[in-house]
Amino acid sequence: RNTGLMKQAAAITAYEVRASGIPWNFNPVLGMGRQPLWPRLWETFGEDPYLTSEMAEAYVKGSEGDDNNVAAKDKVAACMKHYLGYSVPLSGKDRTPAWIPERMLRDIFLPPFKRAVDAGVHTVMVNSTEINGIPAHSDHYLLTEVLRNELGFKGFVVSDWEDVNRLYSRDKVAASRQEAVKMAVMAGVDMSMVPYDFSFYNDLLDLANSGEVPMWRIDEAVGRILRVKYQLGLFENPYPDKSLAANVSSEASVQTSLQAAREAMTLLKNRDNFLPLRKDMKVLVTGPTANLRSVLNGGWTYTWQGNAESLYPKEKLTILEAVQAKLGKSQVTYQPGADFDKVLDLAKTVEAARAADVAVVCIGEATYCETPGNIHDLNISPAQMELALALEKSGTPVVLVLVEGRPRVITPAVEDASAILMAYLPGPEGGRAVADVLFGDYNPGGKLPITYPRSSNDLVCYDYKPVEIDDSNKMNPLWLFGHGLSYTTYTYQNLKLDKKKIGEDETLNVSLTVTNSGKMAGKEVVELYLSDLVRSVSPPVRQLKRFQGVYLKPGESQTVQFTLSSADLTFHGRNNKITLEAGEFMVAVGDLSDTFELVLPQDKAQK
Incomplete structure (x- = not known):
């Protein structure tokens, strides 16, 4: 939840x-991460449209500059993707159909793209599959009527890989490859991604000569x-500035990468303040993600997968290696324990655990992206679960x-774990961040950008509807979106709204005091949620509307202000x-809440 750091990371990438x-650069990914089976979930900013919108603007401005002057030698044209609805396939499998009602499409999936357009993004990549039975590469409504006419996008639209031809070969909405090209171009696709297959060019040339594509x-x-291309300055200077190479992977960039990984770390459980660990402890480090660099980075790193x-x-x-560097090798024992598919000398690993003061069990996923990352079961692999349970005993x-x-x-494995740390895919400095x-x-x-499910069939996002938590459908995730613990404690007090009623053209100022009431300095992300108590379309129970990070020393207080x-x-x-x-609305920040009323003229009670 740090847009400044996101903008800085995007600038380094650019x-x-x-x-x-x-x-x-083919980023940012603005799909909503609301289908946890989807193998590209990790490329998103999470399940919330406001959070994703904030990150979208930060990433575009970091990539292109505040003035979007992409001719600058250290900036690139950003590419928002995948427009639209790619991230929630019904099956959870990559490049399979999504079914998204129009209202949901506009309330949840469209806002981040609108924010990126408003931020000046230069290009957009199309959703690789279909929504409601219409492949996105053939969807004139989405690519022209909404993207161009409603959002006001001025840049160019690029296909995803091979997806123009797939209108014919896979989706069966075109009777021939040439008809697929016509459909895509007339829907609003400006560029075919595949650079070394000239069939798109040849087919389009035939279509233009025949008049079928005007x-x-x-x-x-x-x-x-x-x-x-002109805005990028490629006609005047098509070559890279060689002087830039000197600062690639600079120490400042490495430190930013480390800080990004540190800030992402999310403490999910910490029974009896077990963490942080003492540096005089004897530590067993085990598990399939303990001693691999690849798993810290994920797909699209050095190779496709x-x-x-x-x-x-x-x-x-x-x-x-990071734990060894921090403690010294004499205090650290390593046993693989398991790979992703089978346990490895479990008895020896349990024996090593009994000789240690703590077992750090690193589990998770092997690297993947796109279709090779498809899974049939959200449960962690049986071998990893067997390892975790054996060590807990x-x-x-x-x-x-x-x-x-x-x-x-x-x-x-949750109940008997002393602590659980969510590291995500933290990048090249991730090992150091975990150890820190x-x-x-x-x-x-x-703070979690997603809701962490308790079971593979309990897949509900935090902004659920009231019916989803009634007596028969009670939602029961392990941890909700926004969950995250600290080694210190924060106290929220004095929530104030400057008005109890506002009109359409007025703003509401919200303030509160946050105090570090613990013994360790830390950063707290303060989140403001809004609930519409009654409306004509059933409302989500709450929606994130603002957030702000504050760094506080022990005993320090700060007033945090938001404007709605x-x-x-x-x-x-x-x-x-x-x-x-x-109507009436509720503002909630931490465990504090208050209500206010939106008042409209009698003839505009609904506008």
């Missing part, structure tokens, strides 16, 4: 991409592409470290139009 001679559409697409372990720089530490306290791109179900948190050199302050407007109270009504309704 610098290093441009230094390598590439002026275009020249105005060719001119329009070419003009959009050339405009971005990111699993070429030999390519990773040896100076980047695994979790095991050893009598030695167990700390679970989750290195994973999806919330794999670990419920049987485990041993108290960094106080964790991360009537735009924060809108939704898409029964007619699928943006709607503002008079």
Whole structure:
């Protein structure tokens, strides 16, 4: 929850991409991470549209600059993707159909793309599959009517890999490859991604010569592409600035990577303040993610699937190596314990645990991306669960470290774990970040961007509808979106609303005092949630509307302020139009809450 750090990370990425001679970066991913089976969940910013929108703007501005001057030698054209609805396939499998009602599409999935467009993003990549039976690459409504006419996007649209041809070969909405090209181009696709297959070019040339694709559409697409190339300065200077190479992987960039990993670390459980660990402890480190660099980085790293372990720089530490560096090798024992599919000398691992003061059990996922990452079961692999349960029965306290791109179900191991740390895919400095948190050199302050399910069939997001928690459907995740513990305690007090009633053109100022009431300095992300108590379309129980990080020393207090407007109270009504309704709303921050009323004129009770 740090947009400044996100913007900085995007700027570093842009610098290093441009230094390598590439002026275009296929990021940010703005799909909503609301289907935990999906193998690209880890590429998203999570399940919430407001959080994703904030990160979208930060990433675009970091990549392109505040003024979107992408001709600058250290900036690139960003590419928001995958437009639209790619991230919630009904089956959970990559590139399979999604079914998203229009209201949900507009309330949840469209806002991050709108924010990126408003931030000046130059390009967009299309959803690789279909929504409601219509493949996105053939969807004129989404690619032209919504993207161009409603959102006002001015850049160019690029296909995803091979997906124009797949309108014919896979989706069966085109009778031939040439018809697929016509459908895509007339729907609004300006560029085919595949660079070394000339069939798109040949088919489009035939279609243009026959008049089936009019020249105005060719001119329009070419003009959009050339405009971005011109804005990038490629006609005047197509080559990279060689001077940039000197600062690739600079120490400042490495420190930013480390800080990003530290801030992401999310402490899910800490029974009796078991963490942080003392540095005089004897530690067993075990599990399949304990001594691999690849799993800290995930897919799209060095290779497509990111699993070429030999390519990773040896100076980047695994979790095991980082713990050894912090304590000294004499205090640390390593046993593999298990790989992702089978246990490895379990009796020896249990014996090593009994000889240690604590067992750090690193479990999670092997590297993957896209379709090879498809799974049939959200439960963590049986071998890893067997390892965790055996060590929990050893009598030695167990700390679970989750290195994973999806919330794999670990419920049987939760109760007896002394602590659980969610590390996600923390990047090249992830090993150091995990060790820093485990041993108290960094106080964790991360908050879950997703809801962590208790079972593989309990897949509900935090902004659920009231019916989803009634007596028969009670929602019961392990941890909700926004959960995250600290080594200190924070006290929220004095929630104040400057008005009890606001009109359509007024703002509501919300303030509260946050105090570090513990013994360790730390950063707390203060989140403001809004609930619409009654409206014409059943409301979510709560929605994130603002967040702010505050760093506090022990005993220090700070006043945190938020401002809401009537735009924060809108939704898409029964007619699928943006709607503002008079009524009562609740603001909640931490364990504090208060209500206010939106008042509209009698003839505008619903607008």
